[in-house]
Amino acid sequence: MRPTEQLKQSVAGDWQAATTHAFCRELSDGTLPLDKMRWYLQQDYQFVDGFVRLLASAIAHAPSLADSVPAAQFLAIITGPENTYFLRSLDALGVDPTDDLAPVTHEFQNLMAEAAASGRYENMLAVLIVAEWIYLDWATPVNPPAADLPFWFAEWITLHAGDGFEAVVAYLRDQLDQVWPGLSPEAQAEVTRLFTRAVALERAFFDSAYAA
Numbered sequence: 001m002r003p004t005e006q007l008k009q010s011v012a013g014d015w016q017a018a019t020t021h022a023f024c025r026e027l028s029d030g031t032l033p034l035d036k037m038r039w040y041l042q043q044d045y046q047f048v049d050g051f052v053r054l055l056a057s058a059i060a061h062a063p064s065l066a067d068s069v070p071a072a073q074f075l076a077i078i079t080g081p082e083n084t085y086f087l088r089s090l091d092a093l094g095v096d097p098t099d100d101l102a103p104v105t106h107e108f109q110n111l112m113a114e115a116a117a118s119g120r121y122e123n124m125l126a127v128l129i130v131a132e133w134i135y136l137d138w139a140t141p142v143n144p145p146a147a148d149l150p151f152w153f154a155e156w157i158t159l160h161a162g163d164g165f166e167a168v169v170a171y172l173r174d175q176l177d178q179v180w181p182g183l184s185p186e187a188q189a190e191v192t193r194l195f196t197r198a199v200a201l202e203r204a205f206f207d208s209a210y211a212a
């Protein structure tokens with residue numbers, strides 16, 4: 001079995017809870033209360049700050065230019081269309097930008113910073129894979145979104161589903177699957193710890209948004 005599949009199966013409970021979360025279900029059917037979406041966007045835009053730094057670190061640590069190109073192209077999507085999505089959604093929903101981090105956002109920022117500061121490519125990949133694969137898993141069954149969904153719901157789905165995004169997740173998984181056999185047992189344990197923690201935080205992030 002692929003190492004990344006094994007990692008996913010080792011956290012099946014949290015994975016299932018995150019990808020079938022009421023937050024995601026209500027977002028896709030258009031019934032999610034807007035205050036929950038406002039909380040989510042406000043906090044997630046700050047998550048994206050740490051995510052961009054982590055992705056840039058992974059680009060810097062990729063073993064070759066060829067290994068880095070898909071990540072660099074994905075970085076352009078995050079800082080381009082996804083950033084614009086946030087700015088338009090925050091504006092349309094009347095959300096004030098803030099520096100206030102909810103506890104779960106703070107914990108996620110710390111995890112991403114820890115993975116980046118480790119200087120270890122596999123640790124960076126572990127957190128990046130979780131962040132994108134969980135979103136691919138929840139968004140794919142609800143893509144394409146209903147035609148009458150407001151853009152702040154519909155585009156959050158289309159940004160995380162479809163051929164291009166599937167290729168991003170496949171690439172990230174391939175990168176980790178390739179380096180995994182060459183890792184020491186200690187390094188594999190560290191990847192597993194970061195992967196496990198990231199999945200728990202993805203679940204907690206949806207829990208916090210839904211509780212808002």
Ligand SMILES: Cc1ncc(CN)c(N)n1
Nearest residue numbers: 044047131132135202205
């Ligand atoms: C918390 C979280 N995790 C993942 C993603 C996927 N881009 C996100 N926007 N926010």
